[in-house]
Amino acid sequence: MLMANNKVDYEIYRLLKLHFEARNVTGEVDTRLGMEINILDINDNVPMLDRNYNIRVEESTRQGEDVVTVRGDDLDNAKTGNGTFDLKIVSVTPQDDDIDFVLEQQHQAGKITFRGCLNYDKFQKYTVLVEAKDRGDKVQLSSTGTVIINVMDNNNHPPVFTGLTGSGKVKEGESGVTVLRLQVSDKDTQGTPAWRVRYTLHGDPRGHFNITTDPVTNEGVLTVVKPLNYEDSGKYKNLTVTVQNEEPYFTCKVKGRSPTGLWNVEWVGGDGTAPSLISQPISITIEDVNDPPIFFPKVKDIRIMENSPAGTFLETFAAIDKDKTHANSFDFQVGKDPADWVVVNSTTGKVSTKHILDRESKHVNNSIYTVLIWAVDHGKPPMTGTGTLHIFLVDQNDNVPVLDVSDLAMCLSDKPTSTNISAHDLDLPPYSDPFHFELLGDVEGKWKVDPTYGTTVNLVKDKAVYAGHHKLTLRISDSQGQHSLQNISITVCDCTESPSCLKQKMSSSLAASGIGIIFLALLLLLALFLLACLLSCKREKIFIAADDGPEWHLLHSNIEKPGTDCKIPLSGGEQMITKVDTVDQKSTNPVIVKGTGVTSSSQPGNGAFFGSGKWTATQNVESSQFEKEAFFDSRRWVSSTSQAGKSTWKFRNGEGSMMSRNSLFLRQEDLSNQLIKRLGMLESFQEELGHYDPHEYAEEGEPASDPQLDAISVPGQDFDMDLLRDLDPKFKTLASVCRPDLVELS
Incomplete structure (x- = not known):
């Protein structure tokens, strides 16, 4: 007899497999038996949604689109009615006539959609109660789950212009100033793309204005970015501003309801249609200001020969002033003339030379001299227009070639040596190089130039030239025969002692400068020492009184070392x-x-x-003249004088300078x-100086009478x-x- 000992649970074990053994009296296995027991399911589990749902849906979602799919589960046998269930919507909160949520079941899941129109302004959230009920034969079990649908606001309200602030005026020539601020209102949620707007400007083809959105207030800020001209634009500038939200606009309106299928709704926006843009006309007042005169053309180029006489006519400038109040009422002036070479007639604008123009001047760049001419009107305040005159100066042969370097150094040698010499001419070809070099004077067999043509040639020294300083005269001629006489200073020295004569000369100069600096430093130190002495002599000395007491204390002194300064005169007239x-x-x-x-x-x-x-x-x-030598502190001292009997001792250091x-x-x-x-x-009459009786402290061999005194040991x-x-x-x-x-x- 096989009986159930405890309750069985289908959801835990759906099949039980048992194994039996029969044994005889001796304990041996006689029979083995296997058995399988199927557990039959009963409806003891409730179907449930897998979770509670909380979703978001855009307000612009069109009817019929999926909102959410919910899923359920039942632990009972899915092949029987105990484990199968149905899903349905049992309630929707709040009640809305323009919306109807529908659940379409698919096996153990249900797809929720809606019919009608969502409206964020009416309801921002819907709570949908979904029931899951099984199909049990004897009893049906059920449960409910919650689906919360949050409606997100979209752009179903267009922006509306409500006003504007600002002067609405701008002066001609101004830029970077705010003219107007335009205000709009929008019923959509603030801060969302459905509320934020974009402004578009119309009627400004030249781009004088720009409009931007204030991110905080949603206002349109109209700014002048390019100066306006009163004479071109007139007194007023008429513009149009349109506005639209960042998010596309839509509308949904229920026209009819049907028990089955979708409802009849009017939808605008999603199918490509959109309402007309909101526009606002504005007018900007342009205030006239004094404009500067305008040159035409602004830049003029001319050519003239350099060294032209003063008073030479150069060019005539013309300008106009478009201001009606003082049209063409201005004076010409010279604005920029670095070398002060030109003058301009204030009425006619005729420019002529004031001084002779030199192409080689530092104010001329690549043969071009630049002058600025001003036209200053009589307005308030006066305004200035600028014209530019480029004067190209044609070169003349008014400069002679000169040497680049006139001080040279060469080494003494037993064969001819050479060094480079170069020249330059401020004139341009053909009035400059190549140059012709010619040595003048008695240079035969001593000096020569090889080659004689070019910008850089060799100055050749013959081996017969002695060491020392030599001065040569060199005639340098340009390509047109203009010449100059140039002096060359040449130092010839033995390069075995110094690699370069110029370096040796420079080192000597530096050494002399160093000695001068050392001498000045010594004078400064001496002055500081004398000043310190004077200050120390003026210091007041304070007498320090001795304290009363035994006579064996140390005496107080006002000087660093006690004693008396004395001078010992020499005897015998020495x-x-x-x-x-x-x-x-x-x-x-x-x-x-x-x-x-x-x-x-x-x-x-x-x-x-x-x-x-x-x-x-x-x-x-x-x-009458002599020399001494003395060795002191392992150094050599020498002396020399021009008067017998007296000597001046000096020490000669390593650099050759002398120290006393x-x-x-x-x-x-x-x-x-x-x-x-x-x-x-110090001697007294009939008394020997320094004769004193000795003081006895103790007998020889006896201990000291005063134990506090140390024994005196006198070495023998x-x-x-x-x-x-x-x-x-x-x-x-x-x-x-x-x-x-x-x-x-x-």
């Missing part, structure tokens, strides 16, 4: 030597001084030179005498000379004064 260029040798014998210093006597080695370096000098004081070198010399015996005098002034060896090698050079100089026997300047 003059103190402060510059190396004032060394005075009083001996009449030749002196050779070697060592660390130079003295003012004939004995070497008893003087001191303040500074580092070693000197070697040689001098013969018996001659100043140093300080002081005699050793003078310093010793001054020190002895100073010590003698002599002064270490290596300590001086790391000291400042000025300290070495001071040490050489005190112990010249131990210190050696280096």
Whole structure:
């Protein structure tokens, strides 16, 4: 007995396949059996639309055209009435007498169309309720779906002119100004192509006006784009403006209704017919203004020989003025005359020369001189017309050939050498090149020109020409025999020392300029230094009072280094030597001084030179002129003078310029005498100078009485000379004064 354990569902399993086995008592399979069970469908599923529809349809859609196709579905067996269904429209909201929606079923889908006319102004949206109902034998199941049809506005209202604003006037000669703004109204939806309009202008064949659409207000903006002439157009300009929407116009109107088939409607626009364009006549007032006179012709070309005398007649200009108020009432003037060569009669317009015309002037371009003539009327304001006169100047032979370059350089050689020379003539052929070159003067066997004809020839130098500067005279003649005498300056030099004489000369000039710049810079620095000194001397020094307290504090000072500046006079009438260029040798014998210093006597080695370096000098004081050589800081110093007994020391640098070198010399015996005098002034009667009892701090071998004091260690060896090698050079100089026997300047 086979029984259903649970409910079966046709929509899940439409066929069940079972497999049976029969086993004996031993558990072995005795019989196998297969069975198929068909599930019979019952009407337990409702037919439904596959979705809710929301569509858009243009207002200009004609009746009978497809609007939308809806589809349904039923899960029951489609081969029985349970799974088949019918679609139909059960309601339309809102109700409209001019529209009837129709559904035509095709299998499990339905095509919706309409009869009549859509009208956006009446209804913008229709809600259509569609029912799907199956064909079950015992019971029929059904459901409804929604189709929303949105009507899109189209152009079924023509634009209408409502007014215009603006002056409606334009002055002749004006352009780029707005004359009028035209307003229209349209009942279609604002901002859509059915509302936006296009303006078309009629009656303006020359294109003086242009009309555009304001995208915000939909107004027509009429603008003057090409100046008008009052004398040609008259006082008024009559135009016509037509307007139409961007989208084509249509209309639909129901004439009759039929229970079957399409209705009787009146349709305009879709079949090629269209209403007449909306037009608007307008009139523009043209205001007369003062027009400039007009030359006829505007440009004149003439030919005249250059160098023609002043007063030569050139041309007569004519002009007219179309203004009726001051017709042909104007004066001629010269407008543009770069060289001030012409004059014009203010009444007749006759142009003549004021000065001699020169074809080679910088104001002449390709032999043509251009003059502008003005005609100025008497209107308010005055207006000016312009005429052009092109004067072609015929060339005359009034210029002579000249050299391009008159300064040349050539190399000294044991064989003839040459260089190019060129000439030019401002005149045109046949009054210019080719030129004839001829050297004048005593040039035989020294200089020659080869060839003698052309614009560029060779100047040949014979090997006998010596180095130096040479001046030659050259006669250059043009094709008609007109000539000029040209001077040539030639520099001949040895090119093994300098590749180019001109470059060498230029380098010398630049070097001299550089020395001058350096000298000016040094003067400027000296002036700044003197100014700084003057400013520092005027500064007020503030006295710093010492604080009360023990006497072992440091003294306050108003100068950078405490002490007293003193000058030590020289004894024995000797003059103190402060510059190396004032060394005075009083001996009449030749002196050779070697060592660390130079003295003012004939004995070497008893003087001191303040500074580092070693000197070697040689001098013969018996001659009126002499030279010395000294080596200081590994550089060579030389001196020369015209007065015996005095020498000027100078250092010769790598470029050949001279620099003065100043140093300080002081005699050793003078310093010793001054020190002895100073010590003698400090001595007291019957008391030895500098004799003081030593202060005992502690016994030898005992610890210091004051633990806060450091032990004083006095080395027993002599002064270490290596300590001086790391000291400042000025300290070495001071040490050489005190112990010249131990210190050696280096």
